[in-house]
Amino acid sequence: MANPRSDVTFRPLHERDLPLLADWLDRAHVKAWWGDGETPHLADIRSQYLPRLDAASPVRSYIAQLNGEPIGFAQSYVAMRCGGGWWQEETDPGVVGIDLFLGDEARLGQGLGTRMAKAFVRQLLLDPGVTKVQTDPDPANARAIRCYEKAGFRRVGIVATPDGPALLMIARRTDWM
Numbered sequence: 001m002a003n004p005r006s007d008v009t010f011r012p013l014h015e016r017d018l019p020l021l022a023d024w025l026d027r028a029h030v031k032a033w034w035g036d037g038e039t040p041h042l043a044d045i046r047s048q049y050l051p052r053l054d055a056a057s058p059v060r061s062y063i064a065q066l067n068g069e070p071i072g073f074a075q076s077y078v079a080m081r082c083g084g085g086w087w088q089e090e091t092d093p094g095v096v097g098i099d100l101f102l103g104d105e106a107r108l109g110q111g112l113g114t115r116m117a118k119a120f121v122r123q124l125l126l127d128p129g130v131t132k133v134q135t136d137p138d139p140a141n142a143r144a145i146r147c148y149e150k151a152g153f154r155r156v157g158i159v160a161t162p163d164g165p166a167l168l169m170i171a172r173r174t175d176w177m
């Protein structure tokens with residue numbers, strides 16, 4: 001998933017990436033906001049992420065790269081198709097949700113997360129069926145909220161999710177195209 005307007009690109013997650021993903025998910029700056037805060041086991045990572053490699057999955061997982069070097073993880077999902085108590089009120093099949101993180105704590109605070117979020121949204125909006133992109137960081141995750149705001153997302157409000165309260169943020173196609 002290359003984007004000609006950015007040096008941050010996205011390639012689909014492959015099975016060979018799962019050890020790297022497990023390493024990233026075990027880093028303190030990621031664990032604080034992603035998953036259950038426990039040390040992830042590769043077997044658990046495999047059972048969660050391998051099904052997402054299937055074309056029928058509503059979730060698409062990617063490795064974010066900077067000039068070809070893996071720097072983080074991103075995923076997109078069709079909000080209506082999530083199930084499990086997620087986005088039950090959504091009726092627009094064009095709403096795509098995203099989650100992302102940088103794998104290396106040393107890269108935080110340099111604007112790279114914002115570049116990554118912008119590049120990911122631009123790429124998703126190349127699909128004319130996508131009407132808006134949403135994200136839902138923890139309301140206490142000020143770094144993520146600032147990142148998404150700098151990337152062009154607008155706050156909608158606090159929503160209840162299966163993972164607890166989240167700040168719903170939206171990037172509308174009309175604001176990007």
